[in-house]
Amino acid sequence: MSFLFLGAQTVSRNIRTNEYKALQEKLGKGWNTWYNNSEMSHVLLPEGFSINLCIARPGNSDYLKEILKTSKFAKRDEVVNLGLRSDDGSYTSLELIYHDEVFAVQSATDGVDEFILVSPKKASKSQLVIEAGLLWGKDGLIEKKDNQIKASFPTRNITVQTTGLTVENAYVVNTSPNLVVSLNNEIGIYTGKSKTLDEIKEMIVEKKKQAENRANNYGDLSSAFKAMQTILAWNTIYDAPNHRVISPVSRNWSKGWGGFVLFDWDTYFASYMLSLFNKDLAYANAIEITKAITASGFVPNFQAPFDYSSYDRSQPPIGSTVILAIYNRYREKWFLDEVYDELLTWNRWWPKARDMDGYLVWGSDKVPKNTYNPDGSINTMQGAKYESGLDNSPMYDSVPFNAETGKMELADVGLMSMYVMDCNSLAAIADIMGRQKDAKELKARAAKYGTKLNSLWDDSVGIFLNKRLDNGQKSFRLSPTNFYPMLAKVCTQKQAETMMAKHFFNPNEFYGEFIMPSIARNDSAFKDNDYWRGRIWAPMNFLVFLGMQNYNLPDAKKAMIEKSKALLMKSWKEDGSIYENYNGTTGQGDDVGSADGFYHWGALLTFMSFIENGYLKPEKK
Numbered sequence: 001m002s003f004l005f006l007g008a009q010t011v012s013r014n015i016r017t018n019e020y021k022a023l024q025e026k027l028g029k030g031w032n033t034w035y036n037n038s039e040m041s042h043v044l045l046p047e048g049f050s051i052n053l054c055i056a057r058p059g060n061s062d063y064l065k066e067i068l069k070t071s072k073f074a075k076r077d078e079v080v081n082l083g084l085r086s087d088d089g090s091y092t093s094l095e096l097i098y099h100d101e102v103f104a105v106q107s108a109t110d111g112v113d114e115f116i117l118v119s120p121k122k123a124s125k126s127q128l129v130i131e132a133g134l135l136w137g138k139d140g141l142i143e144k145k146d147n148q149i150k151a152s153f154p155t156r157n158i159t160v161q162t163t164g165l166t167v168e169n170a171y172v173v174n175t176s177p178n179l180v181v182s183l184n185n186e187i188g189i190y191t192g193k194s195k196t197l198d199e200i201k202e203m204i205v206e207k208k209k210q211a212e213n214r215a216n217n218y219g220d221l222s223s224a225f226k227a228m229q230t231i232l233a234w235n236t237i238y239d240a241p242n243h244r245v246i247s248p249v250s251r252n253w254s255k256g257w258g259g260f261v262l263f264d265w266d267t268y269f270a271s272y273m274l275s276l277f278n279k280d281l282a283y284a285n286a287i288e289i290t291k292a293i294t295a296s297g298f299v300p301n302f303q304a305p306f307d308y309s310s311y312d313r314s315q316p317p318i319g320s321t322v323i324l325a326i327y328n329r330y331r332e333k334w335f336l337d338e339v340y341d342e343l344l345t346w347n348r349w350w351p352k353a354r355d356m357d358g359y360l361v362w363g364s365d366k367v368p369k370n371t372y373n374p375d376g377s378i379n380t381m382q383g384a385k386y387e388s389g390l391d392n393s394p395m396y397d398s399v400p401f402n403a404e405t406g407k408m409e410l411a412d413v414g415l416m417s418m419y420v421m422d423c424n425s426l427a428a429i430a431d432i433m434g435r436q437k438d439a440k441e442l443k444a445r446a447a448k449y450g451t452k453l454n455s456l457w458d459d460s461v462g463i464f465l466n467k468r469l470d471n472g473q474k475s476f477r478l479s480p481t482n483f484y485p486m487l488a489k490v491c492t493q494k495q496a497e498t499m500m501a502k503h504f505f506n507p508n509e510f511y512g513e514f515i516m517p518s519i520a521r522n523d524s525a526f527k528d529n530d531y532w533r534g535r536i537w538a539p540m541n542f543l544v545f546l547g548m549q550n551y552n553l554p555d556a557k558k559a560m561i562e563k564s565k566a567l568l569m570k571s572w573k574e575d576g577s578i579y580e581n582y583n584g585t586t587g588q589g590d591d592v593g594s595a596d597g598f599y600h601w602g603a604l605l606t607f608m609s610f611i612e613n614g615y616l617k618p619e620k621k
Contacts, residue, residue, distance in 0.1 A: 008305075008306065008307055009241040009242075009259070009305045009306060010241045010242055010305075011242055011292065011303060011305070013242075013288070013291035013292070014291065015291070015338070016337060016338055017334045017337055017338045019332075019334040019335075019338075020283070020287060020334070020338050023280055023283060023284065024243065024244050024245065024284065026280065027244075027245040027280055027281070027284060028045045028046060028238060028243065028244070028245055029045050029046060030044070030045060030088065030089060030109065030111065031043070031044050031089050031107075031109040031114045032045070032088065032089030032236075032238075033089060033092060033234070033237075034135075034237055034238035034245075035050060035052075035135055035237070035238070036237045036248075036251050036254045036255060036259070036260065037066045037068070037251070037255055038052060038065070038066040038067050038068065039067055039068060039069065039080060039082065039094060039234065039251070040052065040053040040054075040067045040094070040096070040105060041053070041066075042089075042107055042114055042116060043135060043238070044114070044158070045238060046138075047134075047138060047140060047151075047153050047155075047156070047158075048134055048135040048136050048138030048140075048240070049132070049133075049134060049135075049138075049140065049142075049151050049153070049158060050131070050132065050133045050134070050135050051114065051116070051130060051131070051132060051160060051189065051191075052065070052130075052131040052132075052133060053067075053105065053116070053118070053128060053129075053130060053131075053189075054128070054129040054130075054131055054174075055078075055096075055098055055103075055126050055127070055128065055129070055183075056126065056127045056128075056129050056169060056172050056180070057099065057125070057126055057127075058125065058126075058127060058169060058171075062077070062099070063129075063172065063173055063174075064077060064078055064098055065131075067080060067096065068080060068251055068252060068255070069081070069082050069094075069234075069251075069577075069597060069598045070252055070596075070597055070598075071577075071579075071589075071590055071593070071595060071596060071597035072590055072597075073590075073592075073593035074252070077098065077099075078096060078097065078098045079096075079097040079098075080094055080095070080096055080097075081094060081095040081097075081575055081576045082094050082230060082231075082234050082576055082598065083095065083230070083576065084208070084211050084212065084215070084226055084230060085211065085230055085233050085234060086207070086210070086211050086214075086233065087229070087232075087233045087236070087277070087278045087281065089107075089109060090108060090109055090111075090207050090210070090211075091106070091107070091108050091204070091207035091208050091210065091211045092106065092107045092108075093105070093106045093107075093208070098126070099126070101120065101121070101122075101124045101125075101126060101183075102120070102121035102122075103118055103119065103120050103121070103124070103183070104117075104118075104119040104121070105117070105118050105119075106119075106204050106208070107204070108203045108204045108206070108207035108208070109207075110203060112192065113190060113191045113192035114189075114190065114191045115188070115189075115190050115195070115200045115203045115204060116188065116189040116190065116200075117186065117187070117188055117189075117200055117201060117204050118183070118186070118187045118188075118189070119186045120183050120184070120185065120186070123183075123184040123185065124182075124183040124184060125183075125184075126183045127167065127169060127172075127180050127181065127182055127183060128164070128180070128181050128182075128183050128187060129169075129172055129174060129178050129179075129180050130149070130160065130162060130178055130179040130180075130181070130189055131174060131176050131177075131178045132144075132149040132151065132160060132176055132177045132178065133176045135240065136238075136240035136241070137240075139153075139154075140152060140153045142176070142177050143177055144177035144178070144179070147161070147166050147179065148160065148161050149161075149177050149178070149179060158191050158192075159191060159192065160179070160189065160190070160191055161189070161190060161191075161194065161195075162179055162181055162187060162188065162189045162190075163187060163188035163189075163190075163195075163196065163197045163200070164181030164182065164185075164187040164188070165181060165182065166179050166180060166181055167180050167181060167182055168180065188200035188201075214277075215229070218610075218615070221606075221609055221610060221613065221615075223569065223572075223573075224565060224568070224569065224606040224609055224610075225277075225610075227568060227569065227572045227578060227603060227606060228273055228276075228603035228606055228607060228610075229277055230576075231578045231598060231599075231600045231602070231603050232247055232270060232273060232274055232278075232281070232600050232603065234251075234598070235247050235248060235249065235250055235251060235598070235600050236281060237251070237254065237260065239259070239260050241259075241305070244284065244288060245281070245284055246260060246262065246267075246284065246285060246288055247267075247270050247274065247281060247284075247285050247600065248260050248261055248262060248267075249261070249263060249266045249267075249270075249580075249596070249599050249600055249601065250580075250596050250598050250599045250600065251598075252596060252598070253596065253599075257302075257304040257305075257308070258304055258305050258306060258308070259304070259305045260304065260305060261302055261303070261304045262288065262289050262292060262302065262303045262304075263301065263302050263315065264289060264292075264299050264300065264301055264302070264314065264315035264316070264319075264389075265315050265316045265318050265389055265539065266539075266600075266601050267285050267286075267288070267289035268285075268286060268289060268318050268319050268322040268323075269318075269322070269539060269542070269600075269601045269604055270285050270600050270601065271283075271284075271285035271286035271289075271322060271326065272322045272325060272326065272607070273600075273603055273604065273607050275325065275326045275329050275330075275616070276607070276610055276615060276616060279329075279330055282326050283326070283335055286319070286322060286323055286326060286335075286339065287335075287338055287339055289303070289319070290319060290323075290339045290342045290343065291339075291342065292309065293342045293345065293346060294309065294311055296311065296349070296353075296365070297345045297346060297348070297349040297352075298313075298314035298346050298349045298350075298353070299314055299315070299319060299342070299346050300313070300314060300315070301313050301314060301315045301386055301387060301389075307372070308372055310386070311365075311367045311371055312364045312365045312366070312367045312371070312377075312378045312379060312383055312406075313363065313364045313365065313383050313384070313386055313387035314346070314349070314350075314387055315386075315387060315388075315389050316388070316389050316414075316415070316418050317346065317347070317350060317415075317418050317419050317422040318418055318421075318422070318543075319339075319343055319346065319422070320343050320347065320422045320425040320426040320429060321421055321422060321425040321546075323335070323336070323339055323343065323425075323429070324425045324426075324428055324429055325616070327429070327432070328618060329616055329617070329618055329619055330618075330619055331618060331619075333432070333433070336429055336432065336433055337433075340429060340430075340433060340435075343426055343429070344426065344430075344438060347422055347423060347426050347442065347445075350419055351445065351449075353365070353406075354407065354415075356405075356407055356409065356411070356469050357411075357469055358448075358452050359411035359412075359416065359452055359467070359469065360411070360412065360415045360416045360419055360449060361384075361407045361408050361409065361410055361411065361412055361415070361469070362384040362385070362387045362388045362407075362408045362410070362412060362415060363383075363384050363387060363405075363406045363407040363408060364377065364378060364379050364380060364381075364382075364383025364384045364386070364387060364401075364406055365378075365379060365406040366378075366379045366403075366406055367379070379403055379406055380401065380403070381396070381399075381401035381408065384396075384401055384406075384407070384408040385408075388412070388414070388415070389539075390479075390481075390518070390532045391531060391532060392530065392531050392532050392533055393479065393518065393519065393532040393533070394477055394519050394523060394524075394525035394528075394532075394533055395410075395466060395475065395477050395479050395481070395519070396408065396410065397477075397525070399468065399475075400468075400470050409468065409469045409470045410466055410467070410468055410469060410475070411452075411456060411466060411467040411468075411469055412466055412481075413453065413456055413464045413465065413466050413481055413482055413484060413485065414479070414481030414482075414484045416449055416452065416453045416456075416488070417453060417481075417484035417485045417486075417487045417488045417490075417547075418484060418487060418488075418543075419449055420446050420449050420450050420453060420487075420488035420489075420490065421487040421488050423442045423443070423445045423446035423449070424442075424443075424446050424488070424489070426438075426442050427439045427442035427443050427446065430442060446488075450488055450490045453485055453488060453490050454485075454490050454491075456485075457485075457491070457495060458474060461476070461502075462495075462498040462499060462501075462502040462503065463478065463482050463483070463498075463499050463502065463503055464482050464483075464484075464485050464491070465482065466482075477519065477520070477523055477525075478503065478509060478510075478519070478520040478523070479518060479519055479520070479540075480510070480516045480518065480540040480541070480543070480544050481540070482499075482503075483499055483503075483504070483544045483547060484543060484544070484547060485547070486499075486544070486547025486548060486550055486551060487543060487546055487547040487550070489550050493551055493552060496548075496551040496553060497551075497553070500553055500555075500556040503520075504516075504544075504556050504559075505556070505559075507521070508520075508521055508522045509521055509522060511559075512584075512585075513563070513587070514536060514563065514567050514582065514583075514584060514585070514586075514587040515536070515541070515559070515560070515563050515564070515567075516536060516540060516541055516544065516560075517534050517535065517536055517584035518532045518533070518534060518535055518536065518537055518540060518581075518584075519532070519533060519534055521534075521584070526584065529583060529584070529585075529591075529592065530592070530594070531581065531594050534584050535581040535582060535583060535584055535592075535595070536567065536581060536582040536583070536584050536587075537580075537581050537582075538564070538568075538581075538601050538602050538603070538604035538605045539601055539604055541560060541564045541604070541605060541608075542564075542604040542605075542607065542608060544560065545557065545560050545561065545564075545608045545611075548560065549611075557612070560608070561608050561609055561612055564605040564606065564608060565605060565606045565608075565609050567582055567587050567605055568602060568603065568605035568606045569606070570587050571587075571588075571589050571590075577589060577590065577597045577598060578597075578598060578599065578600070578602040578603055579595045579596065579597060579599060579602050580594075580595045580596040580599035580601070580602060581594075581595050581602075582595070582602075589602075
């Protein structure tokens with residue numbers, strides 16, 4: 001997708017603490033794959049100097065300049081399999097397939113210089129074009145001289161060389177200083193003083209071993225760690241206009257949205273996963289999405305450049321729960337100081353804007369007519385569905401939307417459960433911060449909406465049901481969200497056991513080789529296999545798992561953990577893909593064009609294994 005935007009590139013955010021300012025300054029340094037649009041662009045920050053690797057075909061107009069991993073439905077010329085890498089860029093690896101030629105590309109850095117190794121699987125007719133450039137309007141001077149690329153900056157000078165024999169190709173469509181080398185054998189590219197191919201390999205072997213040793217520390221979960229850590233690290237980029245390092249859902253989504261896109265619950269989930277192994281990135285992502293709060297008082301569905309944000313709607317309120325979990329791991333109070341006011345404002349917004357007859361409902365507000373609205377979803381039922389995060393869920397088919405109030409007229413079990421959880425988590429944060437008055441207020445709201453949520457239990461069906469508020473009718477369409485009251489701790493142990501026996505372990509509804517489909521298998525919409533109509537989504541499994549943790553449900557929890565992990569590892573072992581969603585019957589991710597092939601919240605399918613095995617316990621001081 002592509003859009004035309006008219007606003008500013010920068011986003012407005014209120015940063016309070018010196019600790020966070022210093023954290024972002026520390027993150028934005030060194031060699032890494034910072035540039036969103038190509039995974040073969042190696043960039044040095046803060047200079048913005050880029051070594052961009054491109055592929056040319058002599059005698060052919062093909063020129064592969066920007067290289068990205070996508071699903072097969074994107075029909076790009078290249079296939080990219082992203083491999084093991086470090087969060088900080090000290091080691092990266094990928095496999096590139098282009099016109100039936102295969103290249104392994106690895107990089108390493110010693111903290112000063114960059115080392116890159118390009119290894120053709122067999123002698124190739126292609127050429128490697130080593131472009132040099134300055135990204136994001138940074139200042140500097142670059143020139144090519146004596147088969148070297150030289151870059152000058154106020155603080156340092158950089159020289160780029162290659163171990164390959166340079167050749168001439170005047171037909172390469174390139175306007176930047178570059179070196180062209182044949183790909184008929186292995187090639188090294190490096191900065192700094194002269195290095196041999198063996199010296200480059202030695203550095204790469206050393207950094208690869210460090211990355212492998214880190215993963216091996218997780219024992220039986222080492223492969224699962226590689227999957228989760230790899231997708232989060234590859235999707236971490238530099239947002240130059242806002243001087244920040246962030247981890248959007250995927251590079252493809254960021255490119256399509258004009259530079260970057262941060263989705264609400266997706267980004268909180270990313271920060272939760274990152275808290276396992278990279279505190280700074282966990283803090284950065286949790287803080288940045290919280291700071292996206294609108295003037296109306298809610299964290300938006302999305303934030304993108306050029307003032308493109310969802311000013312009409314929010315998304316599932318999981319932020320306080322994630323931030324409390326991160327705090328409990330690292331115990332740094334400044335982190336809470338940075339986000340508390342926004343979290344409280346957001347929590348207060350829900351009952352003010354989304355209460356209907358004492359229940360909480362999804363919605364989409366009226367906003368000024370000049371608000372950018374490319375798909376016409378503002379103040380519509382579709383906008384309310386987007387707020388739920390379940391864009392086309394059958395649960396909302398035929399439910400009325402009131403454009404005057406901006407509300408979907410459905411008491412939503414999932415929303416109310418997550419909101420009560422949010423109240424409880426934020427009350428715990430308020431207690432930590434000595435905000436007793438706020439804590440009392442939050443606990444009162446949790447009790448109020450917990451009571452209303454309890455009223456949605458249906459004893460004859462054995463689960464909590466959504467309820468139409470226009471006519472009082474119960475909705476018998478079942479989704480994993482019907483299990484979410486376990487998150488709010490409002491159901492009894494007996495009710496939780498009943499839901500597991502009647503519904504979770506029911507093969508006609510949610511159980512099977514692959515779990516949990518986004519609508520029950522016996523629902524007429526399951527066969528649609530379209531987005532939230534029958535496909536499996538990692539965040540749903542993960543939230544049900546978090547709810548299970550509040551009850552004694554060992555068999556159900558074990559099944560959730562093991563089957564979720566197996567689903568993720570299926571595609572990871574096949575081709576290194578982690579999908580946005582999966583087929584509820586076959587477990588495939590690449591059977592539909594709407595499932596991004598490298599979308600980071602898919603890794604939630606294995607993240608629960610790390611929680612269960614105690615890896616998220618408080619870090620020892």
